[in-house]
Amino acid sequence: MSREKTVKRKTGHLKKKEEHVGYLFVLPWIIGMLLFVIYPLTQSFQYAFYKIKMTPKGRVLTWVGMKNYLDIWQKDVNFPTELAGYALNTLLAVPVIVVFALIISLLLNSKIRMKGVFRLIFFLPVIIASGPVMAQLADQGAATIPSMNTVMIYQVLNGFLPGMIAEAITNLFDNMIMILWYSGVQILLFLAAIQKIDKSLYEAAKIDGSSTWEEFWKITLPTIKPMVLLTAVYTVIFLSNNEQNGLIVLIQSAMFDVSRGYGYASAMAWMYAIIVTVIVALVAVLLITKKDAYAKKEKAYRRELKKEKRTLAKVRRKGERYEHKMQKTSN
Amino acid sequence: MNIRCKKPQISRDKVKKFFLGSKDKQGFGKMTIIYALLICIGFVYLYPLLYMISRSFMPLDDLLDTSVDWIPSTFYIKNYVNAAKSMNFWKTFGQSVIIAGLPTLLNVVVCSIIGYGFARYNFRGKKIMLGILIFSFILPAQVTMMPNYVWYSDLKILNSLNAFILPAALGQGLKSQIFILIFYNFFRQVPQALIEASKIDGAGHFKSFVKIALPSAAPAILVVFLFSIVWYWNESYLTQLYVCGAVSKSDWSTLVVSLKNFADSYTTQASVTGSGMVSLNESIKMSGTMLSILPLLIMYFVLQRQFVESLDRTGITGE
Numbered sequence: 096m097s098r099e100k101t102v103k104r105k106t107g108h109l110k111k112k113e114e115h116v117g118y119l120f121v122l123p124w125i126i127g128m129l130l131f132v133i134y135p136l137t138q139s140f141q142y143a144f145y146k147i148k149m150t151p152k153g154r155v156l157t158w159v160g161m162k163n164y165l166d167i168w169q170k171d172v173n174f175p176t177e178l179a180g181y182a183l184n185t186l187l188a189v190p191v192i193v194v195f196a197l198i199i200s201l202l203l204n205s206k207i208r209m210k211g212v213f214r215l216i217f218f219l220p221v222i223i224a225s226g227p228v229m230a231q232l233a234d235q236g237a238a239t240i241p242s243m244n245t246v247m248i249y250q251v252l253n254g255f256l257p258g259m260i261a262e263a264i265t266n267l268f269d270n271m272i273m274i275l276w277y278s279g280v281q282i283l284l285f286l287a288a289i290q291k292i293d294k295s296l297y298e299a300a301k302i303d304g305s306s307t308w309e310e311f312w313k314i315t316l317p318t319i320k321p322m323v324l325l326t327a328v329y330t331v332i333f334l335s336n337n338e339q340n341g342l343i344v345l346i347q348s349a350m351f352d353v354s355r356g357y358g359y360a361s362a363m364a365w366m367y368a369i370i371v372t373v374i375v376a377l378v379a380v381l382l383i384t385k386k387d388a389y390a391k392k393e394k395a396y397r398r399e400l401k402k403e404k405r406t407l408a409k410v411r412r413k414g415e416r417y418e419h420k421m422q423k424t425s426n
Numbered sequence: 427m428n429i430r431c432k433k434p435q436i437s438r439d440k441v442k443k444f445f446l447g448s449k450d451k452q453g454f455g456k457m458t459i460i461y462a463l464l465i466c467i468g469f470v471y472l473y474p475l476l477y478m479i480s481r482s483f484m485p486l487d488d489l490l491d492t493s494v495d496w497i498p499s500t501f502y503i504k505n506y507v508n509a510a511k512s513m514n515f516w517k518t519f520g521q522s523v524i525i526a527g528l529p530t531l532l533n534v535v536v537c538s539i540i541g542y543g544f545a546r547y548n549f550r551g552k553k554i555m556l557g558i559l560i561f562s563f564i565l566p567a568q569v570t571m572m573p574n575y576v577w578y579s580d581l582k583i584l585n586s587l588n589a590f591i592l593p594a595a596l597g598q599g600l601k602s603q604i605f606i607l608i609f610y611n612f613f614r615q616v617p618q619a620l621i622e623a624s625k626i627d628g629a630g631h632f633k634s635f636v637k638i639a640l641p642s643a644a645p646a647i648l649v650v651f652l653f654s655i656v657w658y659w660n661e662s663y664l665t666q667l668y669v670c671g672a673v674s675k676s677d678w679s680t681l682v683v684s685l686k687n688f689a690d691s692y693t694t695q696a697s698v699t700g701s702g703m704v705s706l707n708e709s710i711k712m713s714g715t716m717l718s719i720l721p722l723l724i725m726y727f728v729l730q731r732q733f734v735e736s737l738d739r740t741g742i743t744g745e
Contacts, residue, residue: 114550139569332566
């Protein structure tokens with residue numbers, strides 16, 4: 096952010112005033128953050144340890160400790176299975192969406208006519224894909240590619256994969272159109288990133304006799320790698336906040352259920368949040384850009400230099416001390 | 427594959443060049459593959475929409491008749507009439523516009539101010555704040571949803587439009603974090619010299635924002651406006667919870683929410699009016715779905731050119 100690192104100095108009057116104005120500009124956000132994110136977050140954390148009953152007089156909180164969390168894992172029938180299903184589906188769907196979005200954006204970026212029309216089509220889902228619309232379409236069976244035989248796929252996969260994974264993959268094919276529909280924003284992100292790549296890189300590669308295939312692997316992909324991470328994370332978050340997601344429905348139903356209530360639902364939401372974070376972290380670890388070899392070497396070299404300097408200084412100091420001593424003894 | 431060339435000799439090299447292309451010209455074969463792929467995937471994309479349109483015009487007989495696949499025998503408008511009646515279309519449409527529109531306007535105004543604050547000024551704790559901003563985007567909404575529900579009902583803003591307006595006014599609306607980041611990225615590109623010049627000419631901090639930074643941010647504003655209105659329009663879950671009322675119904679409703687409860691409301695409506703309405707079938711459901719997305723579709727087709735262009739210019743990617 097602040098690229099010009101100045102020598103540390105006491106901040107001047109004018110600069111301080113600037114700072115205050117800056118705070119003033121972001122003040123609404125700070126207030127909103129405290130009111131609508133931080134406060135509810137602490138509340139929710141607290142709720143998870145209580146059993147909450149709604150009475151006409153108001154909420155009655157009874158301390159139950161970890162019982163809510165234990166109940167979720169031990170007594171609830173739906174939650175663990177739903178959670179496992181969600182995690183599996185997400186892990187399967189994310190690569191599909193990201194790769195698909197990448198392919199589409201590459202196609203859209205090539206020199207073609209009617210680019211506008213194709214763009215229009217591929218961004219369309221961003222506009223109309225809302226929960227109930229999706230639900231209606233899936234209900235009517237408009238979510239599968241018409242002549243795809245998923246039963247066959249299931250039978251084939253079931254032969255050599257455990258039932259649950261085979262089912263998840265079949266599910267993926269079953270809702271292929273929905274999955275493709277979810278990649279609108281991702282296409283947008285990739286397209287913007289690809290268009291920003293310096294054209295002269297490709298020209299240079301062409302002079303060296305590269306093919307398009309090589310250009311993709313050696314130029315396009317490394318350049319947009321940070322974008323892949325961003326897209327993957329966005330996809331995970333999008334899929335987890337999606338209304339089609341069974342867990343969300345489960346949490347909401349728990350919220351208004353008399354026997355379970357807010358406390359139980361809060362505990363569920365926290366469990367869910369942890370799983371989502373784990374998945375995000377997993378994706379991030381898998382895709383995070385490694386520093387390149389040159390940067391690493393440079394850093395190592397710098398470290399070496401510093402070490403040398405330090406040893407030099409040490410030697411000098413030692414020498415000085417020795418001289419001092421010698422002088423003293425000679426005197 | 428028949429290639430009819432005027433020239434008598436067709437060398438192998440030439441054929442290869444024609445299909446695969448040379449270094450500076452795309453080959454015919456390659457282009458065909460690209461177009462074929464795009465058209466196929468485009469069809470897959472459009473398939474649900476086409477299906478919806480085709481189904482929504484079918485009378486009951488066509489639905490049962492297996493020989494009718496795509497094109498209905500008659501364009502049966504009555505589906506739409508019935509669906510609109512059951513959704514109470516005009517009233518719900520008006521409410522949808524308000525519910526999506528007001529928070530969107532606030533989003534644009536507030537997020538631009540906040541984004542400008544982050545981009546233009548350096549202050550202590552800025553990096554931490556940006557970190558929190560991103561964190562709050564990653565945080566699943568479910569964690570804060572429940573306490574927010576309770577908190578809103580304590581604030582007496584539940585079951586009214588205020589439940590959307592207040593957070594939006596404080597930069598915590600639906601996906602406001604993304605919008606703040608978009609503005610942040612955009613305002614960082616505005617040359618600092620311009621703003622300094624305006625300062626020398628005597629403009630205050632706020633005035634230089636309104637007069638210099640904001641007019642140059644038109645593409646960002648358009649993108650934020652469109653995305654915000656689309657996301658608010660399509661949000662059925664939170665709308666139902668906060669504005670329409672999950673337990674006690676308020677008289678607010680949006681088209682998307684009423685689509686969610688379409689089957690129930692249609693049957694009650696049909697039983698009230700009596701013989702006038704056909705019982706619920708697939709086509710009517712599809713017409714209802716169509717009605718709920720039609721306004722957005724129209725808006726998209728009208729604004730698409732500006733939309734795509736400004737997407738290119740906002741740098742939505744945000745390094």
